[in-house]
Amino acid sequence: MIQFDRVSKRYPSGQQALQNISFELDRGEFTFLTGHSGAGKSTLLKLVLGLDKASAGIVTVAGHNIVQLTPEKTAARRRIIGAVFQDHQLLSDRTVFDNVALPLEISGFSQRELRSRVRAALDKVGLLRVEKAMPAGLSGGQQQRIGIARAIVNSPSIILADEPTGNLDSALSNEIMDLFTQFKSLGVCVLVASHDKHLINRFSQRTLVLKDGNLIADIPGEQGETACAKDQTKQ
Amino acid sequence: MKLRAQKTKQNNRFQKHFRDSLRSLRQFQKNPFSSLAAILVVMLTLLFPSLSATAVLGLKSLVDSFSKELELIAYLYPEISENKALKISKRLQLDKKIATAELTTSTAALKEFSALSGLGEIAANLPNNPLPASITITPATSSTEIIEKLTIELRNTSGIQSVESDLLWSERINSWYQTLQVFSSILSLFSLVGLTSIFGSMAYIEVHKRREEFQIIHVIGGSMFDMIRPLLYSAFFSGFAAGALAYTLYIYTIRSIKLQLIDFIGLYDLAPILISSTSFYLPSMNPAILIISAAFLSWASSFICAFCLIRQITYK
Numbered sequence: 001m002i003q004f005d006r007v008s009k010r011y012p013s014g015q016q017a018l019q020n021i022s023f024e025l026d027r028g029e030f031t032f033l034t035g036h037s038g039a040g041k042s043t044l045l046k047l048v049l050g051l052d053k054a055s056a057g058i059v060t061v062a063g064h065n066i067v068q069l070t071p072e073k074t075a076a077r078r079r080i081i082g083a084v085f086q087d088h089q090l091l092s093d094r095t096v097f098d099n100v101a102l103p104l105e106i107s108g109f110s111q112r113e114l115r116s117r118v119r120a121a122l123d124k125v126g127l128l129r130v131e132k133a134m135p136a137g138l139s140g141g142q143q144q145r146i147g148i149a150r151a152i153v154n155s156p157s158i159i160l161a162d163e164p165t166g167n168l169d170s171a172l173s174n175e176i177m178d179l180f181t182q183f184k185s186l187g188v189c190v191l192v193a194s195h196d197k198h199l200i201n202r203f204s205q206r207t208l209v210l211k212d213g214n215l216i217a218d219i220p221g222e223q224g225e226t227a228c229a230k231d232q233t234k235q
Numbered sequence: 236m237k238l239r240a241q242k243t244k245q246n247n248r249f250q251k252h253f254r255d256s257l258r259s260l261r262q263f264q265k266n267p268f269s270s271l272a273a274i275l276v277v278m279l280t281l282l283f284p285s286l287s288a289t290a291v292l293g294l295k296s297l298v299d300s301f302s303k304e305l306e307l308i309a310y311l312y313p314e315i316s317e318n319k320a321l322k323i324s325k326r327l328q329l330d331k332k333i334a335t336a337e338l339t340t341s342t343a344a345l346k347e348f349s350a351l352s353g354l355g356e357i358a359a360n361l362p363n364n365p366l367p368a369s370i371t372i373t374p375a376t377s378s379t380e381i382i383e384k385l386t387i388e389l390r391n392t393s394g395i396q397s398v399e400s401d402l403l404w405s406e407r408i409n410s411w412y413q414t415l416q417v418f419s420s421i422l423s424l425f426s427l428v429g430l431t432s433i434f435g436s437m438a439y440i441e442v443h444k445r446r447e448e449f450q451i452i453h454v455i456g457g458s459m460f461d462m463i464r465p466l467l468y469s470a471f472f473s474g475f476a477a478g479a480l481a482y483t484l485y486i487y488t489i490r491s492i493k494l495q496l497i498d499f500i501g502l503y504d505l506a507p508i509l510i511s512s513t514s515f516y517l518p519s520m521n522p523a524i525l526i527i528s529a530a531f532l533s534w535a536s537s538f539i540c541a542f543c544l545i546r547q548i549t550y551k
Contacts, residue, residue: 049454072458079456089451105254106457108247150455 001027001158001189002048007057009043017043019213030184032200033193035210041193045160050074082151086163088143090135096146097131103154121153141172148179159183161192177203259468277477281529284426285485287419294412301405307372309395320368323394332385334375341368434470434536441466442544453549466541467534474533478526
C-alpha cells in the first residue's frame with residue numbers, strides 16, 4: 001500500500017530530514033513510526049500525503065509514484081488517505097457534522113449519502129450526540145475523535161496519524177488506539193507516528209524507528225515492544 | 236457502466252458547485268454590511284465609465300446627425316442672371332461630391348422674405364431686388380474633410396460670391412466627441428484597474444481569513460478548485476449584484492439628464508436640429524453587457540488573485 005524506495009528528503013535550508021529510507025506497508029497492516037523529535041516522522045508522513053516531494057527515491061502510494069503526479073492528481077490520491085493530526089485541524093466555524101462532512105463534500109457526495117456516512121462515522125467514534133456542536137466547546141479527546149471521524153468518513157485505504165494521542169491522557173489514548181486497531185481488521189493500512197514509548201509497547205505492532213532521518217530499525221509486530229524499549233534506552 | 240460512472244461524476248461536480256454557491260450566498264448573509272459596502276464600491280466603479288461611454292455615444296449620434304443634415308449655401312453674385320444661375324446649379328448637380336443642389340432665384344428669395352418677414356410692403360417698394368440667388372447644396376458625404384474641400388472648390392467656382400456652412404459647429408462637436416472619447420477610454424481603463432484591485436483585495440482578505448480552512452482542505456485531498464470555488468462564486472454574485480445596481484442607477488441618471496441636456500443644447504441654437512432629427516438619441520447601454528461584464532470581471536480578478544495566494548499557502 002505504501003512503499004518507500006531509497007527515499008531522501010533534503011530541505012532547501014540544507015537540513016537532511018530523511019536519508020535513503022526503504023520500507024513497505026501492506027493492506028491491513030498497523031505500523032508505528034517512532035523516533036525522537038526531529039527524527040523525520042512528520043516529513044515521512046508529508047511525503048506519503050504528497051504535501052512534500054522527495055529529493056530522491058520513489059514514494060509509491062496505492063500503486064502510484066506520488067513524486068510524478070501533478071498537484072491535481074496528488075490531491076485526488078490524498079482522498080484515499082485519512083489523516084489525523086495532533087492539533088486536530090478542525091474548522092472552528094463549522095459544526096462537528098460539517099467538519100466530518102468536509103472530505104465527502106470534496107468528493108462530491110450527494111446530501112443523502114453524505115448525511116448517512118457522516119452519522120455512521122460519528123457513531124463509530126461515539127460522538128453522534130454532539131453532531132451539531134461547535135468543536136471549540138468539546139474536550140481534547142472529543143476533538144481528536146472528530147478528527148478520526150473525518151479521517152475515516154471517506155472509507156480510506158490508508159490512515160496516517162501524526163501524534164494522535166499527544167495531548168490526551170492514557171485512558172483516552174488507549175481508546176483512540178483501539179479505534180485504529182479496529183480499522184486494521186477492516187483492511188486499512190494504518191501508520192501512526194508517535195514518540196510515546198508506553199503506547200507503542202502496549203500495542204506491540206510493527207514499528208519503524210527513525211533517528212536523524214535514518215531508518216535504524218524495522219521491528220515486526222510481536223518484537224516491537226522489546227526493540228522499542230531498547231531504542232528508547234539507547235536514546 | 237462507463238456511462239453510469241460519467242453520470243455520477245457529473246452529479247458530484249454539480250453537488251460541489253451547488254454547495255459552494257449556497258455557501259457563498261450564506262457568506263453575504265453572515266456579513267451583510269461589508270458585502271453591501273463592497274457591492275456599492277464596485278457599482279460606482281462601473282457607473283462612471285458607463286455614463287461616460289453613453290455620453291460618447293450620444294455625442295457620436297449628434298456628430299452623425301449634424302453631418303447628415305449639413306447644408307452648404309452658395310450665394311451667387313447679384314449681377315448673375317437667372318439663366319446663368321440655373322446653369323451653375325445644374326453643373327453642380329453633376330459633381331459626385333454633391334447629393335442635391337437646389338437653386339433659389341433672387342425673385343423667389345425676395346418672395347419668401349416678403350412672406351416670412353412680414354416686411355412684404357417695404358420689400359415691394361424697393362427699387363431693386365437686393366437679395367442674391369443662392370444654391371442650397373447637400374453634400375453626398377458626411378466626411379468633414381471632403382466637405383471642407385468642397386467648400387473651397389465652391390468658393391473658387393465662377394459666379395459664386397460666398398459659401399456658408401454649418402461646418403464650424405460640426406467641427407466643434409466632433410472635437411468635443413474626440414476629447415470625450417479619450418477621456419472615456421482612460422476612465423474605463425482606470426475603472427478596470429480599480430475593479431481588479433477591489434476584487435483582488437477582497438480575495439486577498441478572504442484567503443487570509445480562511446487560510447486554516449484551505450490548509451485543511453488541501454491536506455484532506457481538496458484540489459485548488461475545491462478551495463477557490465467558494466471565492467469565485469462570492470465574486471461572481473458580488474459582481475452580478477453590483478452590475479444590476481449600477482444599471483438601475485445608470486438608467487435613472489440617463490433619464491434625469493436627458494431633458495436637461497436637450498435644454499442645454501438648445502442654448503446653442505441646435506435644438507431644432509436635435510428635435511427634428513430622428514438620428515439623435517442618448518443611447519442606453521444594454522443591461523446584459525453591464526451585468527455580465529461586471530460579473531465576469533469580478534470572477535476573473537478574484538480567480539487570478541486567489542489562485543496565486545492559495546498556491547502560496549498550500550503548495551509552498
